[in-house]
Amino acid sequence: MNKFMQEAIEEAKKGITDHEGGPFGAVIVKSGEIISRGHNQVVTHNDPTAHAEMQAIRKACEKLKTFSLEGCEIYSTSEPCPMCYSAIHWARIDKIYYGCSRKDAAEIGFDDQLLYDVLKGKNPQKHINSEQIERKACLAPFKEWQESDNKIPY
Amino acid sequence: MNKFMQEAIEEAKKGITDHEGGPFGAVIVKSGEIISRGHNQVVTHNDPTAHAEMQAIRKACEKLKTFSLEGCEIYSTSEPCPMCYSAIHWARIDKIYYGCSRKDAAEIGFDDQLLYDVLKGKNPQKHINSEQIERKACLAPFKEWQESDNKIPY
Numbered sequence: 001m002n003k004f005m006q007e008a009i010e011e012a013k014k015g016i017t018d019h020e021g022g023p024f025g026a027v028i029v030k031s032g033e034i035i036s037r038g039h040n041q042v043v044t045h046n047d048p049t050a051h052a053e054m055q056a057i058r059k060a061c062e063k064l065k066t067f068s069l070e071g072c073e074i075y076s077t078s079e080p081c082p083m084c085y086s087a088i089h090w091a092r093i094d095k096i097y098y099g100c101s102r103k104d105a106a107e108i109g110f111d112d113q114l115l116y117d118v119l120k121g122k123n124p125q126k127h128i129n130s131e132q133i134e135r136k137a138c139l140a141p142f143k144e145w146q147e148s149d150n151k152i153p154y
Numbered sequence: 155m156n157k158f159m160q161e162a163i164e165e166a167k168k169g170i171t172d173h174e175g176g177p178f179g180a181v182i183v184k185s186g187e188i189i190s191r192g193h194n195q196v197v198t199h200n201d202p203t204a205h206a207e208m209q210a211i212r213k214a215c216e217k218l219k220t221f222s223l224e225g226c227e228i229y230s231t232s233e234p235c236p237m238c239y240s241a242i243h244w245a246r247i248d249k250i251y252y253g254c255s256r257k258d259a260a261e262i263g264f265d266d267q268l269l270y271d272v273l274k275g276k277n278p279q280k281h282i283n284s285e286q287i288e289r290k291a292c293l294a295p296f297k298e299w300q301e302s303d304n305k306i307p308y
Contacts, residue, residue, distance in 0.1 A: 004293070005291065016305075022308070024295075040304040043249060043306045046221050046223070048244040049208055049244070067196050077295060078296075086235065096284040097289065099289050100293055101289070107296075114243075115240055128239075128247065128250055131251050137253065141178075141231060142179040142258065143264065144167065154205055
């Protein structure tokens with residue numbers, strides 16, 4: 001049994017016992033050591049973004065005092081949803097190890113399929129209603145940022 | 155000028171002045187009132203998930219003491235990236251108003267295209283390396299959750 005995935009499973013179990021959210025856990029590993037642990041806390045934290053992977057990413061960044069987790073791996077008990085996948089991308093994590101598939105998760109009621117479809121351009125009628133307004137005014141902060149000194153690109 | 159987008163622009167400007175992250179702002183509105191404001195704080199918070207929309211979602215949920223933002227609208231100075239779009243989906247926000255397009259953002263160095271492509275199944279060679287391991291062991295917390303009493307589906 002992979003020892004890091006075992007730890008991710010322990011995290012998932014913690015969340016179940018305390019009714020914190022869905023049964024998902026994750027750990028982030030750097031150079032063979034666990035940097036952070038996270039489990040789904042959507043319900044107890046009243047935070048729809050508090051998925052296991054997100055919690056682990058935030059804690060790892062806090063611990064390492066950086067917004068880049070290059071050189072790290074994430075172990076998640078379930079395939080990351082598009083939000084978590086994108087966060088893993090922004091965090092520059094090198095590798096994802098996952099246990100259950102999105103299909104397994106759907107079978108217990110956590111269905112990401114609509115979101116996957118929408119991001120692929122399918123099911124537009126179920127898409128969140130989106131409207132572009134005030135583009136010209138919104139370009140002003142972009143211009144200000146470009147012209148500002150000491151900006152930190154990331 | 156839309157007054158809510160004006161507020162989102164003010165948020166974006168705040169982040170530029172204090173070098174907190176990218177020049178992005180967002181506000182969440184319910185029944186014609188602003189519930190929360192957020193701007194990109196990736197750099198100062200050392201948090202790659204601290205995009206404007208994410209910050210606004212977390213604050214709105216904290217304020218309303220719920221993980222569901224049904225009946226709310228989000229105003230973002232720029233088209234939400236896939237992470238934020240997915241978070242808006244999970245938060246059940248009704249409508250997105252956005253100012254700049256993803257193309258405008260790419261022009262000042264914030265390019266989400268690779269992520270969009272990957273989520274569409276394109277560019278797999280640039281995909282984060284992913285591997286499924288220990289599926290059977292990871293199904294255990296799923297089963298435990300299904301059989302647990304008092305679970306809160308969301």
